[in-house]
Amino acid sequence: MPRPILATVHTAALRHNLARARTAAPDARVWAVVKADAYGHGIERAFEGLRGADGFALLDLTEAARVRALDWRGPILLLEGCFELRDLELCSRLALWHTVHCDEQINMLAAHKTQVPHRVFLKMNSGMNRLGFTPERYRAAWTRLNALPQVEEISLMTHFSDADGPKGVAVQLQAFEAVTQDLPGERTFSNSAATLRHGAALEGQSDWIRPGIAVYGSAPDYPEKSAADWDLLPAMTLSSKIIATQNLVAGDTVGYGSSFTADGPLRIGVVACGYADGYPRHCTTGTPVLVNGVRTRMVGRVSMDMITVDLTPVPDAGMGSEVTLWGRSSTGTVLSIDEIAGSAGTVGYELMCALAARVPAVVAD
Numbered sequence: 232m233p234r235p236i237l238a239t240v241h242t243a244a245l246r247h248n249l250a251r252a253r254t255a256a257p258d259a260r261v262w263a264v265v266k267a268d269a270y271g272h273g274i275e276r277a278f279e280g281l282r283g284a285d286g287f288a289l290l291d292l293t294e295a296a297r298v299r300a301l302d303w304r305g306p307i308l309l310l311e312g313c314f315e316l317r318d319l320e321l322c323s324r325l326a327l328w329h330t331v332h333c334d335e336q337i338n339m340l341a342a343h344k345t346q347v348p349h350r351v352f353l354k355m356n357s358g359m360n361r362l363g364f365t366p367e368r369y370r371a372a373w374t375r376l377n378a379l380p381q382v383e384e385i386s387l388m389t390h391f392s393d394a395d396g397p398k399g400v401a402v403q404l405q406a407f408e409a410v411t412q413d414l415p416g417e418r419t420f421s422n423s424a425a426t427l428r429h430g431a432a433l434e435g436q437s438d439w440i441r442p443g444i445a446v447y448g449s450a451p452d453y454p455e456k457s458a459a460d461w462d463l464l465p466a467m468t469l470s471s472k473i474i475a476t477q478n479l480v481a482g483d484t485v486g487y488g489s490s491f492t493a494d495g496p497l498r499i500g501v502v503a504c505g506y507a508d509g510y511p512r513h514c515t516t517g518t519p520v521l522v523n524g525v526r527t528r529m530v531g532r533v534s535m536d537m538i539t540v541d542l543t544p545v546p547d548a549g550m551g552s553e554v555t556l557w558g559r560s561s562t563g564t565v566l567s568i569d570e571i572a573g574s575a576g577t578v579g580y581e582l583m584c585a586l587a588a589r590v591p592a593v594v595a596d
């Protein structure tokens with residue numbers, strides 16, 4: 232029997248969350264962002280749940296080829312554009328739309344020989360200071376692109392740094408609009424946080440939204456809002472089983488470094504899941520976990536292949552009992568990945584993406 236750990240990708244949850252994003256921006260088309268192998272869910276595994284999107288956005292050319300191999304004929308957008316000249320050949324061959332964020336990418340396009348001109352997304356650096364032309368240089372880039380026979384259509388794009396926080400999107404949106412208001416072309420700005428929190432303010436201005444994390448059922452602005460507050464369902468369950476139990480007495484310690492000491496009799500379960508599976512080692516005693524769908528807590532340190540959990544609230548649990556590390560238990564109880572991420576001092580994004588290759592994964596409803 233294989234080790235009992237398993238990741239389950241939930242098709243129905245992906246569909247539900249995608250519909251949720253549409254409700255928040257009813258006039259816009261939706262890119263499902265599937266970079267980083269669909270945030271760790273696996274592009275092929277997530278595809279069935281996401282095929283109702285209007286397009287797929289990602290940044291690795293091999294991932295774009297995988298989406299085409301699933302027979303997806305619709306739009307695919309490369310969020311970082313091309314890295315070298317020959318990437319443009321793949322764009323031509325696979326009909327990929329691509330971001331243009333710097334002069335070097337315009338030079339590459341000018342040098343590219345193609346029968347079919349490309350659709351490009353010209354990115355403005357409106358304050359994030361990662362990718363894009365500054366507002367001062369944006370129109371010159373647009374003019375240069377517009378003169379190229381290799382370019383068929385130019386869309387306009389920016390990315391918000393603070394859609395999930397108190398600063399919001401207003402300053403960046405204003406910078407974008409001041410420069411682009413009389414330019415033709417479709418617009419795209421919003422990640423999950425902008426879509427959910429600022430959907431009303433952006434209504435009618437945005438032709439495409441780009442939700443990622445929300446589609447996978449994690450709140451972009453946890454802990455201010457939870458996934459349940461946003462009506463998002465977990466698209467991934469990480470589950471395992473209890474492979475041993477121990478009965479402790481007062482003064483007994485658990486695991487490496489003896490970081491947990493029992494203050495009385497305590498029954499614990501040993502779970503086949505550790506940091507080599509992608510469960511964060513920064514989680515400490517108290518991190519929530521579900522055993523047979525009942526909420527309890529982890530005790531002691533996370534080791535490479537195991538964690539230990541308090542069985543007090545589930546006295547009938549034992550060898551083989553179901554453990555839900557995050558996601559949905561078979562009784563229907565949900566434990567959001569955001570809670571585990573919070574315990575580890577990180578975000579749901581990182582945990583999803585860090586699911587280890589050794590964890591087998593299946594698709595289910």
Ligand SMILES: *Cc1c(COP(=O)(O)O)cnc(C)c1O
Pocket residue numbers: 264266310390421422423424441442443444445451
């Ligand atoms: C990753 C990414 C997104 C999606 O962000 P979420 O916070 O996961 O919704 C949108 N746009 C760009 C440019 C990205 O790189």
